[in-house]
Amino acid sequence: MKRLIPYGRQSITEADIAAVVDVLKSDFLTQGPVVPAFEEAVAKQCGAAFGVAANSATSALHIACMALGVGPGDCVWTSPLTFVASSNAALYCGAEVDFVDVDPRTYNMCPVKLAEKLDEAAARGALPKVIIPVHLTGQSCDMAAIQEAASRHGVKIIEDASHAIGASYRGEPVGDCRYSDVAVFSFHPVKIVTTGEGGIAMTNDADLAEKMNLYRSHGITRDPDLMQIADAGAWYYEQHHLGFNYRMTDINAALGLSQLDRLKQFIERRREIASVYDRAFADLPITTPWQHPDAASAWHLYVIRVDQDRAKKSHRAVFDELREAGILVNLHYIPVYLQPYYRDLGFKPGLCPNAESYYDEAISIPMYPAMTDEQQEQVIASIIRAVAG
CATH class of the missing domain: 3.40.640.10 (Type I PLP-dependent aspartate aminotransferase-like (Major domain))
Incomplete structure (x- = not known):
């Protein structure tokens, strides 16, 4: 299985x-x-x-x-x-x-x-x-x-x-x-x-x-x-x-x-996972999260962005390939104003170009304290295969 x-x-x-x-x-x-x-x-x-x-x-x-x-x-x-x-x-x-x-x-x-x-x-x-x-x-x-x-x-x-x-x-x-x-x-x-x-x-x-x-x-x-x-x-x-x-x-x-009582432990583990991802993805055709020098993230999510030109593969193709490999990636978030309800209020594509560019490339990959080293290695290997062949 x-x-x-x-x-x-x-x-x-x-x-x-x-x-x-x-x-x-x-x-x-x-x-x-x-x-x-x-x-x-x-x-x-x-x-x-x-x-x-x-x-x-x-x-x-x-x-x-x-x-x-x-x-x-x-x-x-x-x-x-x-x-x-x-x-x-x-x-x-x-x-x-x-x-x-x-x-x-x-x-x-x-x-x-x-x-x-x-x-x-x-x-x-x-x-x-x-x-x-x-x-x-x-x-x-x-x-x-x-x-x-x-x-x-x-x-x-x-x-x-x-x-x-x-x-x-x-x-x-x-x-x-x-x-x-x-x-x-x-x-x-x-x-x-x-x-x-x-x-x-x-x-x-x-x-x-x-x-x-x-x-x-x-x-x-x-x-x-x-x-x-x-x-x-x-x-x-x-x-x-x-x-x-x-x-x-x-x-x-x-x-x-x-x-x-375990908040500090949760944050430490999330930061450890993020650090491993940062090193593993350094030479891949993806963009890893940039951290503002004034901020220390809680790392609720780890979001990569797929460089579709360098990967020679579409964002959708990478996403689907990871799902097929058992990596249940997600996307956080669709720009709110692109939702049908908000379009009905009069919002249109083009309002926030940076947000729309992000949406075209972003994938949230597994990030949670109970994730084992072996599971993280499986995630990394699947991403390498998906974006680098």
Whole structure:
């Protein structure tokens, strides 16, 4: 039987299982003490003041947009190279979206193009309310440059750090919100740390944390300090906003807490795998990931780009050959505005040339801590055969 190697997978230990079982045997499966403990642990890990856990990173992005007042008549800009959730979150709020092209080396939002686009928008009176830079593959965007451009125009920032827990920028953890209003992590199973499904919004702003906390739970509060009617009885609660049921369960949080204990180990192994790939592919007709000197990636993904002229083989042919060899490669991502839904909104090919060039060449190859040396050797050998014959 052919040995299949996925592009990513979770790493679950007996300690993780025991943590979940402990919650299952406890008095609280949800809205208990484990979610706040998880929020505090993530906040401590990344150096932020507050963490608001949600049932997905998509939900966390949505409540972050809501907390920043995004609504009808507003526009939110993000990167075209991301999962659709980054832009969908703005649409959920009734806002419009637009996209800023990426840097051709990091594949993250280009600060130069952002600054130019902001200046043009300011001249037209059409500035975005929020921008959402995305830390693609786990490498931080150049957040200092992005913040400098955004702050000149009073534009708020949400970091989509879904790929980047454990990464750093300028020597400090991604998620500390030094350069943003909110930063969001994902804990989907293929991410660096998993809660099964889940996400979290980090912030240093107490008001934003309070709003996101309300929006994730129907807009309801039991906090006496927030209520309009005081001392109405122990049963009493108030709905102040139209919120959603975006809560994380204690079951999910327990898995996340256990996983956080191995975050450093996960990152070290991912960086080791990336280093082996870098050396193995140095002389092949492919481009390996370039790392910004200010950033230390968490290596959620390792993306190669196929030089189709040198390989004398199409991107599709290489991709299909690897799949046929049992290497379950993927592609992260199709530029969002090329999706049929976004084309129906009026977006057309040609909007972001760097992103489209990336899409024509990119392949995400296997990268996960439990991958063995033998499996990595199999991946490398298959790629050599596919691109070099």
